[in-house]
Amino acid sequence: MSSDEFRPLNESSLVEYIIATPALSSKLGDVSQLDNLQIKEVGDGNLNFVFIVTGPSGSVVIKQALPYIRCIGESWPMTKERAYFEATALKEEARLCPNHVPEVYHFDRSMCLIGMRYLEPPHIILRKGLIAGIEYPLLVEHVSEHLARTLFFTSLLYLTTTQHKRAVAQFCGNVELCRLTEQVVFSDPYKVSEFNRWTSPYLDKDAEAVREDNFLKLEVAQLKSTFCERAQALIHGDYHTGSIMVTQESTQLIDPEFAFYGPMGFDVGAFLGNLFLAYFSQDGHADHENDRKTYKKWILQTVAETWNLFHKKFTALWDEHKDGPGEAYLPAIYNTQELQQLVKQKFMNDLFHDTLGFGAAKMIRRIVGVAHVEDFESIKDAGKRAGCERQALDFAKMLLKERRKFQEITEVLSSVQQLHS
Amino acid sequence: MSSDEFRPLNESSLVEYIIATPALSSKLGDVSQLDNLQIKEVGDGNLNFVFIVTGPSGSVVIKQALPYIRCIGESWPMTKERAYFEATALKEEARLCPNHVPEVYHFDRSMCLIGMRYLEPPHIILRKGLIAGIEYPLLVEHVSEHLARTLFFTSLLYLTTTQHKRAVAQFCGNVELCRLTEQVVFSDPYKVSEFNRWTSPYLDKDAEAVREDNFLKLEVAQLKSTFCERAQALIHGDYHTGSIMVTQESTQLIDPEFAFYGPMGFDVGAFLGNLFLAYFSQDGHADHENDRKTYKKWILQTVAETWNLFHKKFTALWDEHKDGPGEAYLPAIYNTQELQQLVKQKFMNDLFHDTLGFGAAKMIRRIVGVAHVEDFESIKDAGKRAGCERQALDFAKMLLKERRKFQEITEVLSSVQQLHS
Numbered sequence: 001m002s003s004d005e006f007r008p009l010n011e012s013s014l015v016e017y018i019i020a021t022p023a024l025s026s027k028l029g030d031v032s033q034l035d036n037l038q039i040k041e042v043g044d045g046n047l048n049f050v051f052i053v054t055g056p057s058g059s060v061v062i063k064q065a066l067p068y069i070r071c072i073g074e075s076w077p078m079t080k081e082r083a084y085f086e087a088t089a090l091k092e093e094a095r096l097c098p099n100h101v102p103e104v105y106h107f108d109r110s111m112c113l114i115g116m117r118y119l120e121p122p123h124i125i126l127r128k129g130l131i132a133g134i135e136y137p138l139l140v141e142h143v144s145e146h147l148a149r150t151l152f153f154t155s156l157l158y159l160t161t162t163q164h165k166r167a168v169a170q171f172c173g174n175v176e177l178c179r180l181t182e183q184v185v186f187s188d189p190y191k192v193s194e195f196n197r198w199t200s201p202y203l204d205k206d207a208e209a210v211r212e213d214n215f216l217k218l219e220v221a222q223l224k225s226t227f228c229e230r231a232q233a234l235i236h237g238d239y240h241t242g243s244i245m246v247t248q249e250s251t252q253l254i255d256p257e258f259a260f261y262g263p264m265g266f267d268v269g270a271f272l273g274n275l276f277l278a279y280f281s282q283d284g285h286a287d288h289e290n291d292r293k294t295y296k297k298w299i300l301q302t303v304a305e306t307w308n309l310f311h312k313k314f315t316a317l318w319d320e321h322k323d324g325p326g327e328a329y330l331p332a333i334y335n336t337q338e339l340q341q342l343v344k345q346k347f348m349n350d351l352f353h354d355t356l357g358f359g360a361a362k363m364i365r366r367i368v369g370v371a372h373v374e375d376f377e378s379i380k381d382a383g384k385r386a387g388c389e390r391q392a393l394d395f396a397k398m399l400l401k402e403r404r405k406f407q408e409i410t411e412v413l414s415s416v417q418q419l420h421s
Numbered sequence: 422m423s424s425d426e427f428r429p430l431n432e433s434s435l436v437e438y439i440i441a442t443p444a445l446s447s448k449l450g451d452v453s454q455l456d457n458l459q460i461k462e463v464g465d466g467n468l469n470f471v472f473i474v475t476g477p478s479g480s481v482v483i484k485q486a487l488p489y490i491r492c493i494g495e496s497w498p499m500t501k502e503r504a505y506f507e508a509t510a511l512k513e514e515a516r517l518c519p520n521h522v523p524e525v526y527h528f529d530r531s532m533c534l535i536g537m538r539y540l541e542p543p544h545i546i547l548r549k550g551l552i553a554g555i556e557y558p559l560l561v562e563h564v565s566e567h568l569a570r571t572l573f574f575t576s577l578l579y580l581t582t583t584q585h586k587r588a589v590a591q592f593c594g595n596v597e598l599c600r601l602t603e604q605v606v607f608s609d610p611y612k613v614s615e616f617n618r619w620t621s622p623y624l625d626k627d628a629e630a631v632r633e634d635n636f637l638k639l640e641v642a643q644l645k646s647t648f649c650e651r652a653q654a655l656i657h658g659d660y661h662t663g664s665i666m667v668t669q670e671s672t673q674l675i676d677p678e679f680a681f682y683g684p685m686g687f688d689v690g691a692f693l694g695n696l697f698l699a700y701f702s703q704d705g706h707a708d709h710e711n712d713r714k715t716y717k718k719w720i721l722q723t724v725a726e727t728w729n730l731f732h733k734k735f736t737a738l739w740d741e742h743k744d745g746p747g748e749a750y751l752p753a754i755y756n757t758q759e760l761q762q763l764v765k766q767k768f769m770n771d772l773f774h775d776t777l778g779f780g781a782a783k784m785i786r787r788i789v790g791v792a793h794v795e796d797f798e799s800i801k802d803a804g805k806r807a808g809c810e811r812q813a814l815d816f817a818k819m820l821l822k823e824r825r826k827f828q829e830i831t832e833v834l835s836s837v838q839q840l841h842s
Contacts (some may be wrong), residue, residue: 169593332612
């Protein structure tokens with residue numbers, strides 16, 4: 001099919017489409033009964049249309065990309081080819097970490113349409129769970145597993161140069177989504193832009209200070225270069241707490257439409273940065289029934305354990321596959337335990353600093369850039385919201401600028417508590 | 422034409438090919454007289470067949486890539502597709518810097534054949550001129566111009582992300598040549614390899630010391646990662662003094678078959694590193710007629726002036742195009758003279774350290790790796806040769822490990838003179 005055949009689906013054309021597509025209809029039950037499918041449009045994200053379709057014996061999720069950004073409208077065009085990169089990344093991630101990525105049942109490139117597993121209740125978006133103050137005992141284990149496996153196995157620690165460059169070339173095609181990240185994460189917050197917003201007037205001076213902080217802008221330039229130039233591994237590209245669905249037992253990474261070969265720290269940092277945003281928003285959700293103090297501790301502990309367990313799992317994969325196909329560190333060169341240890345330390349230390357830098361940049365853009373997070377937005381009292389946001393912003397600025405001074409995640413947490421006890 | 426039509430040319434089939442190809446025959450004169458073309462095979466490089474074809478009114482160079490590495494033979498296969506990347510890079514470089522790149526008249530992808538300008542006498546390979554002790558008064562001006570223009574205009578300082586990622590993807594196809602560099606520059610010299618050689622027995626201990634230097638191997642790993650992952654600009658990929666043809670008036674960069682999007686410092690470093698090799702070889706070429714002392718000073722001066730003039734030209738291009746299409750440093754963010762100055766300083770300082778690191782790695786591999794340089798090889802007395810090589814090797818190891826301590830090229834030159842006065 002050529003891409004000329006693209007047409008946006010509505011509820012009725014969707015039913016026809018599903019009935020004509022066995023890979024989808026077979027999940028829903030007897031086709032003869034499919035004319036009374038239940039369809040719910042649930043796309044609360046920024047970009048796409050998402051339908052939950054329920055038949056007599058099951059449900060599927062149908063996601064269709066349209067050639068613009070949904071939350072802004074046709075005035076901000078955006079290639080619908082992103083669906084191809086999302087489907088490709090979902091399949092690759094599912095291959096590497098099947099327990100934490102929804103299965104793709106069907107992909108139609110010309111329709112920019114993905115049919116995938118419906119994540120049944122009580123799955124909710126992690127961000128909503130964090131706002132509600134819910135602890136997830138397996139979150140650390142699952143996220144660190146997903147990060148370690150998807151990043152390790154798509155890097156030169158495991159792939160040959162030939163495999164790696166082929167994959168890099170393929171994902172270079174997802175350039176429009178990369179450009180969007182460049183703009184909204186690394187550029188707009190640091191300049192006057194019609195898209196920026198913040199809790200005004202409270203944060204007017206804070207937003208201005210971001211735009212006038214030379215040292216901050218110098219450091220952001222370096223992170224942006226790394227983002228644009230360093231094809232280290234297949235990254236999800238949008239690894240925030242809104243891209244994760246959870247229950248007490250399950251953790252599922254969704255929406256990798258920003259996927260490309262980029263720096264590992266961008267994914268790890270996005271997750272930790274969004275946990276920090278959740279942390280700083282907690283005072284805005286506290287009430288006399290729950291002061292959120294215990295929950296704030298749980299969030300910080302989750303930050304620390306995620307990094308530490310990611311570190312452990314990632315280096316364990318490295319050890320396990322040190323004689324594997326990866327061409328970065330040949331065993332004939334890195335041929336003693338001591339040297340292998342040194343190499344890993346240096347690698348993980350650099351990755352830690354990238355993680356802190358990117359995490360901080362992701363925090364800043366959520367406070368003074370175009371797209372905000374529900375963690376703060378759901379705090380109705382603007383003055384209280386601004387107070388929480390300012391603490392997060394101050395912490396993020398410090399972290400971005402001083403990231404190389406930190407050697408351990410516990411040092412980062414101490415600095416949070418100094419700033420905000 | 423499909424690639425099935427590939428056939429290696431000999432002198433007689435080459436004549437037929439040229440007569441059938443107006444883009445070539447038109448450079449040589451009256452076609453009716455072309456049956457007595459003069460043909461000379463001159464491929465003294467490591468990889469390809471190169472013919473100089475002379476007709477009644479002109480000459481052309483014909484370069485054909487075969488599916489293996491010429492100097493090793495069919496036992497080391499190497500994609501002949503490299504001719505496509507060479508032709509593409511030659512055209513791109515010629516567009517950006519026409520005075521210093523030979524014009525491509527004809528490219529035949531299925532035959533892996535490039536027809537290009539013949540660089541007439543007295544053009545010689547720069548390396549041979551350096552061995553002969555010849556000064557080139559315009560070399561610095563020309564090389565710094567070629568480096569500055571080809572690197573600046575293919576980087577995100579000038580290109581949009583969209584243009585950049587498209588070009589990165591295209592050159593990912595040149596992966597076999599990248600792998601060859603990875604092996605011979607960043608891997609083999611640091612391990613036991615059947616391909617390595619050195620002036621034995623003199624340098625046996627020196628070669629062993631390279632293989633057992635943990636700190637050196639740690640630093641080489643980082644350079645290798647940068648080489649494999651960082652798509653900063655379209656680099657020539659083999660920018661040594663054997664890839665440059667010179668006269669007193671002309672400087673021409675040839676043989677970019679290793680071209681891909683990589684770190685800028687790899688090209689700048691290759692040139693400076695090979696000048697250092699020339700420098701350290703001079704004592705082996707000294708005789709009672711010429712002690713080469715003046716010439717050694719000229720080489721060091723050439724190193725310093727090349728970096729300094731490259732720096733000047735590159736930052737001048739940046740200033741000139743700061744409001745251009747490049748998306749790395751938006752003028753709305755980097756919006757004061759002071760900040761623009763800071764950003765450039767940081768960028769050039771990082772590039773300087775990359776340059777020193779890659780330059781040092783290129784020196785080391787020429788002394789203990791597979792492919793040596795005529796600068797040393799032409800010193801007949803093995804003991805004397807080893808003495809020169811050891812000085813070069815010791816300097817290169819120091820430079821690779823300590824590169825971040827240097828802020829100015831003059832400091833590097835002082836350290837050469839300390840080591841070797």
